[in-house]
Structure formats: C-alpha cells, structure tokens
Amino acid sequence: MIFDSHCHPQFSQYDKDREEVISRSLASGVSMICVGTDLEMSKKGIELAQKYEGMWATVGLHPNDIPDDFEVMIYHNFLQNPKVVAIGEVGLDYYRTSEPEKQKKQKEVFEQFIDLAQRTKKPMILHFRDSPKGSSGRVHKDALEILPKDITGVSHSFTGNLEEAREYINRGIYLGFNGIITFPPSRKATAGTVPGMCDEVVKYTPLEQILLETDAPYLTPEPYRGQRNEPAYVIEVAKKVAELKSISLEKVTEQTTENCKKLFKIV
Numbered sequence: 001m002i003f004d005s006h007c008h009p010q011f012s013q014y015d016k017d018r019e020e021v022i023s024r025s026l027a028s029g030v031s032m033i034c035v036g037t038d039l040e041m042s043k044k045g046i047e048l049a050q051k052y053e054g055m056w057a058t059v060g061l062h063p064n065d066i067p068d069d070f071e072v073m074i075y076h077n078f079l080q081n082p083k084v085v086a087i088g089e090v091g092l093d094y095y096r097t098s099e100p101e102k103q104k105k106q107k108e109v110f111e112q113f114i115d116l117a118q119r120t121k122k123p124m125i126l127h128f129r130d131s132p133k134g135s136s137g138r139v140h141k142d143a144l145e146i147l148p149k150d151i152t153g154v155s156h157s158f159t160g161n162l163e164e165a166r167e168y169i170n171r172g173i174y175l176g177f178n179g180i181i182t183f184p185p186s187r188k189a190t191a192g193t194v195p196g197m198c199d200e201v202v203k204y205t206p207l208e209q210i211l212l213e214t215d216a217p218y219l220t221p222e223p224y225r226g227q228r229n230e231p232a233y234v235i236e237v238a239k240k241v242a243e244l245k246s247i248s249l250e251k252v253t254e255q256t257t258e259n260c261k262k263l264f265k266i267v
Contacts, residue, residue: 001029001031001253001257002029002030002031002212002234002235002238002253002256002257003030003031003032003033003211003212003234003256003257003260003261004025004030004031004032004033004212004213004214004216004231004234005033005154005156005176005211005212005213005256005260005264006033006035006089006125006154006156006157006176006178006211006213006214006215007032007033007034007035007213007214007215007216007230007231008034008035008037008041008045008215008216008217009021009022009032009034009048009216009230009231010034010041010044010045010047010048011041011217013217013228014217021230021231021232022048022052022055022231024230024232025230025231025232026052026053026054026055028232028235030054030231030232030234030235031054031055031056031257031260032054032055032056032231033055033056033057033058033085033086033125033260033264034046034048034049034055034056034057034058035057035058035060035088035089035125035156036057036058036059036060036061036088036089037060037061037062037065037089038060038061038062038065038067039061039074039075042057042058042059042060042075042078043078045057045058045059046059046078046081046083046084049083049084050081050083055083056083056084056085056264056266057081057083057084057085058084058085058086058087058088058089058125059075059078059079059084059087059088060075060087060088060089060090060113060125061075061090061109061113062089062090062093062127063090063091063092063093063097063106063109063110063127064093064096064097066105066106066109070109072109072112072113072115072116075087075113075116076116076120079116079120079122085122085123085264085265085266086122086123086124086125086153086263086264087113087116087117087120087122087123087124087125088124088125088126088127088153088156089125089126089127089156090109090110090113090124090125090126090127091106091110091126091127091128091143092106092107092110092127092128092129092139092142092143093106093127093128093129093139094129094130094131094138094139095129095130095131095132096129098131107142107146110146111146114146114147114148114151117151117153118148118150118151123152123153123154123263123264123265124151124152124153124154125153125154125156125176126143126147126153126154126155126156126173127156127157128140128143128155128160129157129159130159130160140160140164140167143155144164144167144168147171147173149171151171151173152172152173152263153173153174153263154173154174154175154176154211154263155168155173155174155175155176156176156211156213156215157176157177157178157180157213157215157219158175158176158177158201159180159193159198160201161197161201162197162200162201162204165201165204165205166204169205169206169209172209173209174209174210174211174259174263175201175205175209175210175211176210176211176212176213177202177210177211177212177213177237177241178212178213178214178215178219178221178237179214179215179219179220179221179222179229179233179236179237180193180198180219181198181199181202181237181240181241181244182221182222182236182237182240183221183222183225184222187225199244202240202241202244202245203244203245207241207245207247207251207252207255207256208255208259209259210241210255210256210259211256211259211260211263212234212237212238212241212252212256213234213237214229214230214231214233214234214237215229216228216229216230216231216233217229217230220233221233221236221237221240222236223236224236235253238252238253238256241256
C-alpha cells in the first residue's frame with residue numbers, strides 16, 4: 001500500500017478516462033487524497049471520495065483563484081463529511097501573483113482558512129510557491145510568520161531550501177515531495193528549486209515527516225515525463241526518496257503511508 005497524498009483526479013484532464021485512471025491506481029495499491037482547489041473542485045473531489053474505497057477528499061481554494069465573493073464558511077459546511085480529511089490546498093502563490101494588493105488578499109484569505117482549521121481541528125494542505133527565479137524569494141518567510149504554532153499539516157510540493165525545511169520540520173509540519181525530485185537538474189531549475197538543494201532537502205527531512213504526492217495531472221515524474229500524470233506514478237517518487245536516503249523502497253512506502261494516515265486521521 002502507498003498513499004498519493006495530493007492529487008486532482010476530479011480535474012477535466014481525466015474527463016475521458018477518470019474511472020480507468022482511478023481503478024488502475026487503486027488496483028496497484030495506491031490510495032489517494034483528492035485535493036480541492038476551489039468550491040467546485042472541492043465538491044467534485046468529495047463526490048469521488050464517496051464513490052471509491054481508498055480515496056479521501058479535502059476542501060480548499062488555490063491562492064490564485066480567489067473569487068470576489070469569497071466566504072470561508074461555505075467550506076465549513078463540508079468538513080463534517082467523514083471523507084473530508086483536511087483543509088487545502090490553501091496558502092500563498094507569488095509565482096503567478098506579483099501585485100502587492102493581490103498578495104495581501106491571499107494572506108487575508110489564508111488567515112481565514114487557518115482560523116477555520118483551528119476551530120475544526122483539521123490539518124492543512126499548504127501551497128507555497130515563490131516568485132520567479134531572479135526575484136527576492138519570500139513566500140516561506142511570509143508563510144512562517146502567518147502560521148500559528150498549533151497548525152498541523154503538510155507543505156505540499158516543497159521546493160524551499162534547507163533552512164526553510166528546518167523551520168517546518170521543527171513545527172511538526174510534514175513536507176510533501178512529488179515528481180520534481182525525479183527531474184534532471186535542468187528541469188528542477190525550471191520547476192523553481194535549486195537542483196542540488198532539492199536532493200539535500202529530501203536527505204535532510206526525517207522519513208517520519210515526509211509525504212509522497214503526485215500533484216496529478218501535473219509534475220509527471222521520470223520516466224513518464226511528457227505524459228499526463230496519474231496517482232499510480234507516485235511509486236516513482238517513492239523510489240527516488242529511497243535512492244536519495246539509501247534505504248529500502250519498502251521502508252519508504254510503509255513509513256510514508258503511516259505518516260499520511262496519522263496526519264489525516266485515516267483509520
């Protein structure tokens with residue numbers, strides 16, 4: 001058994017073969033957390049999770065997709081569903097949002113979701129993406145200033161440096177690694193991480209605080225680059241973690257599965 005802790009099988013990229021993709025993943029022993037990115041995608045994710053064993057859902061709002069009529073309590077209404085295990089993905093994205101006023105709005109919405117997480121005792125799936133290469137990166141600095149010490153969750157698709165990784169780890173926050181860690185150096189650079197640093201962060205992070213993910217349909221790992229990603233490919237991420245840490249694949253899959261169950265309170 002292995003967990004893909006972050007995927008989007010409800011997205012339109014799977015409209016033609018969604019059932020086949022999900023069935024193929026489940027048959028290969030992959031359980032899934034179906035992550036919401038706005039109200040509609042959160043609802044669709046819940047519908048899928050209720051249909052399949054081995055799949056759970058989250059409700060969230062991508063920081064680049066904040067509507068003018070945003071109301072956080074709309075999301076609260078779904079948190080009583082036993083298949084909804086977290087709030088997310090939510091957070092800050094300075095890669096596609098460079099305007100100060102829009103970044104301020106992202107912070108305000110993020111703080112509302114944090115408040116919701118504290119009141120409902122739900123973990124958070126955190127999305128933090130920094131400015132394009134050449135800009136002064138500060139997304140993790142801002143995030144760590146905003147996040148209260150009592151928040152539990154995962155920094156998904158983590159591409160920060162060792163110092164930033166250490167801050168999250170010290171707070172008990174998990175780091176989510178996906179296909180980016182399998183990319184060759186040139187691809188790692190375009191994905192927003194320093195190639196050598198990416199490997200060092202994986203080596204540094206305790207296995208007990210790592211989650212595996214695909215972010216499918218995006219960030220397809222080697223050797224499937226150029227194809228649409230799917231949850232079954234999470235095994236390639238596990239293989240790379242095992243390689244970088246010089247441990248067995250079995251140990252990686254067992255421990256990261258336990259991590260996922262622990263964080264999301266999955267029995």
